[in-house]
Amino acid sequence: MTTALRADAQRNLVRVLDAAREVFAEQGIDAPVTDIAERAGVGVGTIFRRFPTKDDLLVAVVEQRTVQLIDAADAALESTDPGAALRSFMETAAAMHISDVCWCEAGSDLFGRDGIRELIDVLVGKMGELLTRAQTAGQVRSDVRALDIPVLLMAVAKSGLMLEEAVPGAWKRYLGIILDGLRPEAARPLPRRPLSRREFAAARDGQTA
Amino acid sequence: MTTALRADAQRNLVRVLDAAREVFAEQGIDAPVTDIAERAGVGVGTIFRRFPTKDDLLVAVVEQRTVQLIDAADAALESTDPGAALRSFMETAAAMHISDVCWCEAGSDLFGRDGIRELIDVLVGKMGELLTRAQTAGQVRSDVRALDIPVLLMAVAKSGLMLEEAVPGAWKRYLGIILDGLRPEAARPLPRRPLSRREFAAARDGQTA
DNA sequence: CCGTAACCGGAGTCCTGAGTCCGTTTCGTG
C-alpha cells in the first residue's frame, strides 16, 4: 500500500478539487460530475477513482470551505474591538456563504459527516468566543447564544442567494437588519429558548430529536 | 369545446390538487409525480391529462399558497394595532412558509410565472400597507421598505427549515431577532439602499438586471 | 338501457446523470 501518488495523479487530484469547488459553488450540489470533469480537463473515471462517490467529492469540498470559515473566525478574533470583530466576521462569513451555492444547499447529509461534524463544532466554538466577547463589551444582547450565529448566517445567505444574481450584494442590507436585531437593548424577550447543544447536533446530523 | 368536467374527472382533479399540495409541501419541489398519483389514488396518466407538465401542477399549487398569504395579510389589515398587525402577520406568514417546503424552494421559475407574478405583486402591496401603518405608528424603523418583508420572511423560512425537523418551532426565535432588527431606533444606517421595484422584479422573474 | 365520447390506469419510452470497465497511455525504476 503506497501512500505517494504518482506525479500525474497528484496533479489531476488538485485540478479535480479546484474544478469541483468552482462548479459546486456556482451550480450547487446538483451539478453533474461530468461538468467538473470537463472543467478539470479530465475524464469522469479519473474523478471516481479518487472519490468513489460524488458525495465523497462534496464532502472534500465542504470540508475546505469549513476550514476557510474557521480561518475567518480566527482572523476576527485578532481584533481588539469585540463588537466590530463579530460584525466583520459575520459580514465576511456571509459573503463566503453567498459565493458558494453548494454550501448554502448543504444539509445534515453533509454537515453531519464524520470529518465535517467536528470542524463545524470548532467553527461554532470560535463564533461563541466572538459572541461572548461582544456581549461582555456590552455590544450585543445577552440572550443570544453561539448556536444562533450559524443559523442567522444561513438565513442571510439563503435569502440573499435568491437576489444575488439580479441584485448583487443585496444580502448586506438584510445582514444589517439582523445585526440591528442583535443590539443590546432587546425590544422584547425572544419567543423561544435558545437551541440546546443536543438540538443543534440533532439538526446538524439529521436526527429527529 | 365543453367547459364542464365529467363528474369523476372533477372529483379526481380535486384529489390531485389536494395530494399535490400535501406532497410538495412535505417533500419539496423534487417530489416525484408518482407519489402524488399514489396519494391521490389515481394513475399518473390522470394527472398529466389535466396538467401537461409537472411544472403546471406546481404553478397551480403555488398559486393557491400565494392566495392564502394574501388572505393572511388581509386578516392582519383588520387589526387596529399597526405594530402588532405587522408582527402577527409575519409570524403567520413565516409559519405558512415553514409548513411548505415547496414554497421555500420556489424561485424565479415559479414566482415569475404569469399567474403568480401578479399575485406576488398584490401580496407585496398588502405587506407594504401593513408596514407603512406600523411605521406611521412609530413601531417600525422608517428605512425599511415593503420589498424587504418578503425577503426577511424567506430568510426566516429557509433557515428555519434546516432546523424544523429536529427542533420544531425554532424559527420563532429567529423571527424574533429580525423583528427586533425592525425596531424604530436603528443602531446604524443600513449598508445598502433598498431594493428598487425593478430590482425586485428582476429577481422574481429570474433576469439579470 | 344503450351507445359513445370522455376518462382512467399504469406499463412502456425516453432522457439525464451516477458510477463501471477496460483498452490505451504515462510514469518511474532497474
Add this chain to the structure above:
DNA sequence: CACGAAACGGACTCAGGACTCCGGTTACGG
C-alpha cells in the same frame, strides 16, 4: 531504454423520474 504498474478517458450500464399511449372503464344523453 524497457517494462510493469499505475493512471487515464470516455463509452457503457443502470436507476430514477417525467411524460406517452392505448386497451379497458365510466358517465350520461337519448
